[in-house]
Amino acid sequence: MTLLQIAFLIISAVTILAALGVVVGRNILRNALALILAFLGVAALYLLLEATFLAAVQVLIYVGAIAVLILFAIMLTERLMKQERATNEQWWVVLVASALLAAILIFLVGAVEWQVTPTEIGGDPIANLGRALLTTYVLPFEVASLLLLMALVGAIIIAREREEA
Amino acid sequence: MIPLSWYLTVAAILFSLGLYGALARRNAIAILMGIELMLNAVNINLVAFWRYITPQEFIGQVFAIFVITVAAAEAAIGLALILAIYRHRQTINVEEIDLMKW
Numbered sequence: 288m289t290l291l292q293i294a295f296l297i298i299s300a301v302t303i304l305a306a307l308g309v310v311v312g313r314n315i316l317r318n319a320l321a322l323i324l325a326f327l328g329v330a331a332l333y334l335l336l337e338a339t340f341l342a343a344v345q346v347l348i349y350v351g352a353i354a355v356l357i358l359f360a361i362m363l364t365e366r367l368m369k370q371e372r373a374t375n376e377q378w379w380v381v382l383v384a385s386a387l388l389a390a391i392l393i394f395l396v397g398a399v400e401w402q403v404t405p406t407e408i409g410g411d412p413i414a415n416l417g418r419a420l421l422t423t424y425v426l427p428f429e430v431a432s433l434l435l436l437m438a439l440v441g442a443i444i445i446a447r448e449r450e451e452a
Numbered sequence: 453m454i455p456l457s458w459y460l461t462v463a464a465i466l467f468s469l470g471l472y473g474a475l476a477r478r479n480a481i482a483i484l485m486g487i488e489l490m491l492n493a494v495n496i497n498l499v500a501f502w503r504y505i506t507p508q509e510f511i512g513q514v515f516a517i518f519v520i521t522v523a524a525a526e527a528a529i530g531l532a533l534i535l536a537i538y539r540h541r542q543t544i545n546v547e548e549i550d551l552m553k554w
Contacts, residue, residue, distance in 0.1 A: 295454045299462040306466050309485055310473035322485050329492045336503045341516055348520055353488065353527045360481055360531040364538045375547060378476040385472040392464035396457045403456055403504045419510040431521045438525030446532035
């Protein structure tokens with residue numbers, strides 16, 4: 288067992304425990320804080336995979352933007368969600384289904400012979416990623432920026448207070 | 453080196469936890485958080501496949517970036533919808549938001 292493997296096991300244990308903290312428990316604020324820890328754990332996994340740019344993006348977008356947005360929404364809506372049950376009546380069906388899905392996926396992962404090619408990343412990964420984004424994948428890149436603009440305008444229009452006419 | 457299957461196993465567990473959160477919770481924000489967990493699990497898979505199978509081409513990372521973009525858009529729109537619903541009905545419990553339920 289190498290040092291990297293031990294680091295991986297620790298990071299994934301923290302991430303999975305944090306994800307568990309996201310879905311169980313009644314306090315939605317604690318769920319959101321656990322979600323931040325889970326996002327950070329995923330960023331650490333990206334670092335182990337040598338995807339440094341994605342790790343930075345993960346911290347900036349997920350921890351910096353999405354988690355803060357979720358915390359804002361919780362603060363703006365929290366009033367009646369405290370003392371009630373956190374789950375609906377079908378939660379045990381969902382529990383069985385999710386456990387079954389996890390079992391099937393883990394079985395499949397173990398059953399397949401993965402054609403791994405242990406090569407080094409060629410050149411400067413960040414420069415190559417930027418080149419790929421602006422040459423081969425330039426159309427989806429531009430469409431993604433359009434999508435973000437639409438989401439921005441749409442979110443403002445949906446969430447703003449409507450003055451009565 | 454860390455085996456590829458370890459990453460895939462972690463991602464599978466994260467995805468299942470997110471699925472449970474998205475389907476079993478009553479709070480709409482908790483459902484959104486479950487969806488974010490599932491998207492993160494998918495991204496781990498994409499990046500792991502990129503690193504282990506096609507490290508010369510950057511399609512895996514590019515796809516992960518697009519997934520993050522869509523996740524950001526989804527979170528913004530979803531939370532705006534939740535705020536709008538809360539303003540109208542004073543609740544974000546999805547069992548009480550049943551106007552369109554037949």
